[in-house]
Amino acid sequence: MLELRKVCKTFPGNVKALQQVDFNLKRGEVHALLGENGAGKTTLMNILFGLYKMDKGSIIIDGKKVKIHSPSNALKLGIGMVQQHFTLVPSFNAVENIALGLSVKDISKVAKRIDEISQRYGLTVNLWTPVWQLSVGERQRIEILKLLYSGARVIILDEPTAVLTPQESDSLFRAIRKMVHQGSSVIFISHKLKEVMDISDRVTVLKNGRNVGTLQRGEFDARKLANMMVGRDIALRTKKTLTNPGSVVLEVENLSSNNDRDLPCLFNVSLNVRSGEILGIAGVAGNGQKELSECITGLRVPTAGRILFSGTDITKASVSKRIQLGICYIPEDRKEVATCPNLSVGENLYMKSASSLWFSPRVVASHAEKLMKKYAIQAKDHETPVKLLSGGNLQKVVIARELESNPRLIVAEHPTRGLDVGSMEFVYKTLIQARDQGCAVLLIAGDLDEIFTLSDRVAVMYEGRIVGYTEPDASNLEKIGLMVAGAVSETKS
Ligand SMILES: Nc1ncnc2c1ncn2[C@@H]1O[C@H](COP(=O)(O)OP(=O)(O)OP(=O)(O)O)[C@@H](O)[C@H]1O
Numbered sequence: 001m002l003e004l005r006k007v008c009k010t011f012p013g014n015v016k017a018l019q020q021v022d023f024n025l026k027r028g029e030v031h032a033l034l035g036e037n038g039a040g041k042t043t044l045m046n047i048l049f050g051l052y053k054m055d056k057g058s059i060i061i062d063g064k065k066v067k068i069h070s071p072s073n074a075l076k077l078g079i080g081m082v083q084q085h086f087t088l089v090p091s092f093n094a095v096e097n098i099a100l101g102l103s104v105k106d107i108s109k110v111a112k113r114i115d116e117i118s119q120r121y122g123l124t125v126n127l128w129t130p131v132w133q134l135s136v137g138e139r140q141r142i143e144i145l146k147l148l149y150s151g152a153r154v155i156i157l158d159e160p161t162a163v164l165t166p167q168e169s170d171s172l173f174r175a176i177r178k179m180v181h182q183g184s185s186v187i188f189i190s191h192k193l194k195e196v197m198d199i200s201d202r203v204t205v206l207k208n209g210r211n212v213g214t215l216q217r218g219e220f221d222a223r224k225l226a227n228m229m230v231g232r233d234i235a236l237r238t239k240k241t242l243t244n245p246g247s248v249v250l251e252v253e254n255l256s257s258n259n260d261r262d263l264p265c266l267f268n269v270s271l272n273v274r275s276g277e278i279l280g281i282a283g284v285a286g287n288g289q290k291e292l293s294e295c296i297t298g299l300r301v302p303t304a305g306r307i308l309f310s311g312t313d314i315t316k317a318s319v320s321k322r323i324q325l326g327i328c329y330i331p332e333d334r335k336e337v338a339t340c341p342n343l344s345v346g347e348n349l350y351m352k353s354a355s356s357l358w359f360s361p362r363v364v365a366s367h368a369e370k371l372m373k374k375y376a377i378q379a380k381d382h383e384t385p386v387k388l389l390s391g392g393n394l395q396k397v398v399i400a401r402e403l404e405s406n407p408r409l410i411v412a413e414h415p416t417r418g419l420d421v422g423s424m425e426f427v428y429k430t431l432i433q434a435r436d437q438g439c440a441v442l443l444i445a446g447d448l449d450e451i452f453t454l455s456d457r458v459a460v461m462y463e464g465r466i467v468g469y470t471e472p473d474a475s476n477l478e479k480i481g482l483m484v485a486g487a488v489s490e491t492k493s
Pocket residue numbers: 011012015017035036037038039040041042043044378379380388389390391392393418
C-alpha cells in the first residue's frame with residue numbers, strides 16, 4: 001500500500017545517511033524498523049513525514065507516485081509521525097494542542113471527539129491540564145491522539161517506549177493493536193528486541209544507511225535480529241562477578257524534597273551506596289527518583305535531611321564542588337540538561353574538564369577523537385553540533401563525558417535509554433568495570449531487566465519513599481512488580 005523506493009539522503013559533509021533504501025508497508029500491519037544508533041531510521045521516517053527532502057528515490061501510495069514536501073502534505077495523505085522528541089506546545093492543554101492548526105469553531109466539539117477517540121483506543125489523557133504539567137507518557141498519548149484525530153492511517157512511532165514505564169508500554173501496545181485491527185498501519189522504531197518481537201508482523205533492519213533485510217513474523221528471533229543489526233553475536237545478558245563492597249561513599253539521611261510544582265515528593269528517604277557497589281532503584285517514573293538524583297547532584301535543594309559524601313556533609317555544596325569531589329551524573333533529559341545542543345561534540349565532551357572558558361582547540365580535538373573512538377560515537381567530526389546527532393549518539397556523548405571523569409560516585413538515570421543493543425552491552429560493561437574499580441553507582445531505571453542485570457542490591461521507590469529492598473534475582477520479579485505498584489512493602493535489609 002505504501003512503498004519507499006531507492007531512497008538516498010546525504011547530509012552536508014558527505015554523511016551518507018540513506019543509500020538506496022527500499023521499504024514497504026502493508027495495510028493493517030505493525031512494521032518495526034530496527035538498526036544501530038545512526039543507522040538512518042529517523043532520517044527515513046523524517047523523509048516519509050515530509051520533514052526532510054530525499055536526494056533521490058520515490059514514494060508510492062496505492063500505486064501512485066506522490067511528493068511529500070511537508071508534514072501537512074504527509075497528514076493530508078494520511079501519514080502521521082510521533083517524533084523521538086515531542087513537539088507539543090507546553091503551555092497549551094491537550095485540546096488546544098490537538099486543535100492547533102485546524103480551523104476550529106467549537107472547541108467543545110473537538111474535546112468531545114478527542115474523548116471518543118481516546119476511549120476507543122484506551123489512550124487516556126487529561127484534556128484540560130497544560131501539557132507541561134503532564135507526564136511524558138501522557139504527552140505521548142496526546143501526540144498519538146492528535147494524529148488519530150486528523151485521520152492518519154499510517155502512524156509512525158519513533159522509539160515510543162523509550163520514555164514509557166512498562167505499564168504504559170503495555171497500554172500503548174494495546175492501542176497499537178486496536179489501530180491495526182481497524183486497518184491502520186504502524187511503523188514502530190525501537191531498540192528493545194523483546195517488544196519488537198512481541199508487536200511486529202514484519203521487521204526491517206537498517207545498517208549504515210542500507211536495508212539489510214525484511215523478515216516476517218516466524219522468521220525472526222532476538223539473536224538473529226541483534227546479529228543482523230550489529231553484524232556480530234551480542235551477549236544479550238551481561239555477566240558480572242560478585243561484588244565486595246568497601247566503605248560507604250554516599251549516604252542519604254531522611255531526605256525530603258518538593259517537586260517542580262513545589263509539592264512534597266520525597267519523604268524521609270534514607271539510603272547508602274558503598275564503594276564497589278551498584279544500588280539499583282526500581283520504580284515507576286514519577287515516584288521521586290528524578291528529584292532524589294537532583295538532590296544528590298546539587299540541582300535541587302532538599303527541604304529536610306542530609307547528604308553525606310565519604311562522611312562529609314554536601315547537602316549545601318555547589319554543583320561544581322560535587323563535580324570536583326568525583327560525583328558524575330547521567331541525567332534523564334539528554335537534550336535540555338545533559339548537553340548544549342549548539343555546541344560541538346568536542347566541546348560537549350570537554351566541558352567538564354575545562355577549568356575556564358578558554359581552552360585549546362587542539363586539546364578539545366584530541367580529547368574528542370579519543371572518546372569518539374572508544375565509545376563509537378558516530379558524527380561527521382568532532383566539530384558537529386550535538387543537535388545534529390542521532391538520539392543514541394547523543395546519549396553516548398553524555399555517557400562518555402561522565403564516565404571518563406574518573407568518578408567516585410555515578411548517579412545514572414536510564415543510562416541506556418535510546419542505545420542500540422551493542423552500545424547497551426558496552427555501557428553495561430563500562431558501569432560494571434567502574435564498580436569493580438571501586439566506584440559507587442546509584443542506578444535509576446524503569447526497566448527491571450536493566451536493574452537486575454546491573455544491581456548488587458535493589459531498592460524499590462513508591463510515592464517518594466523507599467518501600468523495601470530485595471536481591472536482584474529474577475525470582476523476585478513478581479514481588480518487585482507488586483512493590484513498584486505500591487501493593488506490598490518489605491522491611492529494610
Ligand atoms: N540534520 C542532520 N544533519 C546532519 N547529519 C544528520 C542530520 N540528521 C541525522 N544526521 C546523521 O545521519 C545519520 C543517521 O541518523 P538517524 O537520526 O537517522 O539515525 P537513527 O537510526 O535514528 O539512530 P538512533 O537509534 O540513534 O536514533 C547519523 O550519522 C546522523 O548523525
